[in-house]
Amino acid sequence: MTLATASSTVAFNTAPISHLTASTFTPSRSTFVPRLIRHFDTSLHATFIPANLTTAQSARVNAIVCxxxxxxxxxxxxxxxxxxxxxxxxxxxxxxxxxVHRHGDEQVTGFHMAGDPLALDGVCSDEHNCDAVALEDSTVCVVPFALLENLCQDMKAIQHHIHRMMSGEIVREAGLMMMLGTMTAEQRVAAFLMNLATRMKARGYSGVEFNLRMTREEIGNYLGLKLETVSRTLSKLQKEGVVGTSGKQIRIIDDERLASAGCPVTDACSRREHVSQTTQADL
Known part of the structure; x- marks a missing residue:
């Protein structure tokens, strides 16, 4: 797996577009919703716009998302x-x-929620190296890369911001490689849950109780585990009073024990989230 293959995407945590309904769209393809952004999207500001930009500079970044x-x-x-x-x-x-491998088998390389970037895998070769599939009805903001590059030439703070975002993906992949190469099944599942909790909390949601958007089979594929192993590990953690599960709902009861079970991968995942958060706060 290459670094480009495992890249994630930035998602924006904003309210859904209220006037869109499921009947408006066909199930087999994604749909463009042309929309001029006349106001500052708070999620866009948190993801692509460093905190020290002026209002006019922020408007320039906001303007390239149309x-x-x-x-x-x-x-x-x-x-x-x-x-x-x-x-x-x-x-x-x-x-x-x-x-998707040559023989048709799929390998999940990442899960991307609101506030995450997508399509960084295409930067190195000018074409995408993976498929991005929606796990639920979703919306994304489209940021033309040519316009973003031009903006980076004029605004070094934006360039540095994007570099830090890409660096975060390197840290993420290093953690994934460590997990697949050295960790037990219980450590992998624990690290995965702790990483999700950290990401949810960073986006203003509960980091203690949340719903999984992916199936246990998809989690197993990502972690290099069989479905039965994921289910058995979650049941074990539940019996030990570490987490509570009900279908796709997860409740973290003892975060210290869960973090301990997921070490050292949890630390790598936390560093990746730290890079993302400090990028937004420090620039």
């Missing part, structure tokens, strides 16, 4: 081999990135 795209559950935002033209920021919903 459309959103609705992606129905199960549809693809882009596929491996598609030409790379834009970065995407998840506004609502959740995506998985998937690499």
């Amino acid at each position: 459309s959103t795209r609705f992606v129905k559950r199960g549809a693809t935002l882009y596929r491996a081999g598609d030409a790379f033209t834009s970065l995407y920021a998840v506004r609502t919903g959740c995506f998985k990135t998937v690499v």
